[in-house]
């Protein structure tokens with residue numbers, strides 16, 4: 631642990647197109663380093679499902695309070711899915727650091743732009759698909775997309791790649807071609823920079 635006690639706990643932002651392999655890589659790194667990494671707890675306006683605990687699974691809130699939080703600049707990012715609002719607060723990230731874990735943020739380039747305006751000082755890792763053709767076939771193979779959502783994700787992917795591959799945006803760019811190579815690159819970088 632360094633002098634200021636938290637410099638080894640810089641959050642990690644993984645960003646990149648939907649289907650580039652962020653979740654796959656995060657799952658693996660969390661499994662290889664149990665308890666080292668944590669996710670922030672999101673806010674949502676949706677009602678808790680049976681068994682969901684406020685402050686554990688989500689910070690459950692109402693639309694008025696949610697909007698107040700946005701207006702007061704407390705959120706890094708927020709989005710609407712269906713009728714519900716979801717967001718990540720800066721405090722939720724700081725809570726992860728406070729419990730001694732490295733916070734992993736899996737966000738899109740809009741989120742990255744917003745994080746860059748905060749004092750969170752993360753390391754940015756861009757996960758790039760080898761090609762648009764590979765990205766498309768992986769999304770199809772994943773079986774999660776309709777024709778419509780596939781089209782939207784591929785369209786958004788172009789912008790993600792344009793942004794993430796610009797010099798100076800990411801601290802590390804990983805082309806996720808062979809998964810094993812991509813994972814080893816990620817692991818090595820994290821070992822050298824945050825896992826001491």
Ligand SMILES: Nc1ncnc2c1ncn2[C@@H]1O[C@H](COP(=O)(O)OP(=O)(O)OP(=O)(O)O)[C@@H](O)[C@H]1O
Pocket residue numbers: 646647648649650651652653654655768769771772806807808809810812
């Ligand atoms: N190197 C790879 N080679 C082949 N397939 C891969 C590779 N990496 C990931 N995949 C597969 O591609 C699909 C997309 O990966 P994943 O779900 O991790 O992407 P993601 O970036 O988290 O997407 P989203 O932002 O939509 O959550 C998954 O089915 C995954 O198993």
